[in-house]
Structure formats: C-alpha cells, structure tokens
Amino acid sequence: MHTDGHDLRHHGDAEVRDDGSALVDLAVNVRADTPPAWLREHIAASLTGLAAYPDGRAARAAVAARHGLPVERVLLTAGAAEAFVLLARALKVRQPVVVHPQFTEPEAALRDAGHGVDRVLLREEDGFRLDPAAVPEDADLVVIGNPTNPTSVLHPAAAIAALARHGRTLVVD
Structure with missing residues (x-):
C-alpha cells in the first residue's frame, strides 16, 4: 500500500502506552487511569443487557430531530472510524482527496477499500488554513476535518461550503 512513507495506522496512544507517562494525548480516547468510579458503576449496571443488540431508535430519533431530517x-x-470504513466501501469514486x-x-479506510x-497538504506557513482552490476540481470525494486534527484550525463555513460541487461527495469530520 503506497502511503508516501506515512504510517496511517500510528496513533498517539502508542506513545502514551509505551511509557509515555509524561504525555497527554487529547486526540484519541486515551486514559492513563481506569475510568472514574461513576463510569465503572454505570458500565457494570449495563452488563445484564449484553445479550441483546443495542436499540438505537431513541438516539436516531433525537439526531434526526436535531438536524431536521x-x-x-x-x-x-461506532465512532467516526466506522463511518469512514462504511463510506470507503460504499462510495464509487474515481478521484478521492483527503x-x-x-x-x-x-x-486509511479509502486505501484499504x-x-x-x-x-491536499495545508501549509504551516499559511497557518494550515484551507484554500478551496487547492482541491482539484475533478475530486469526486473530499474529506476534511474541521477543526483539523492535530492543528485545531477551524475552517470558516464559507471555505468548507466552497468545496461543494455537483457530483462531489463532501465529508466533514
């Protein structure tokens, strides 16, 4: 798999796990200690329901109502990572751009599929700000984080909207 030498599967939890006691990784769900007592109690109380599939109807209804859908x-x-895998497998795209x-x-999900x-590499000297013109016109899938990880740059809504095109799927994480 050609990834320009980048390990797309390396995450900061490796440093925290491998004697990174002085590190705090805020980009992933990494904890140095066990969950707090209140969370352990909640998890323990939920164990009787493990034999059944979760019922997401109430959550789906709440999300739909919130977004008017x-x-x-x-x-x-089960998190954004699963969503990216599902999109990568389902979409028939010719020119994906991240x-x-x-x-x-x-x-990683797109390559695996x-x-x-x-x-499109945002430049440090530009403050990692998005220039919509940098995205190739023929890109039929564009994936962008907003705010980006790890820079925390929040792109203006107008810059993100400028990426939308007929025939293009725009994914904003």
Missing part, C-alpha cells in the same frame, strides 16, 4: 436518513456508527493534516482514518487517494 427523517429518521431513515440517520445512521449511527485534506491534511487530518485524522488518518479516512485515508482499494481506492487511490490524493492529498
């Missing part, structure tokens, strides 16, 4: 347009996933710096899961992926 019909409930059948809402898909709950804007970096970015969470590596979207690109057999897609060639181009990158």
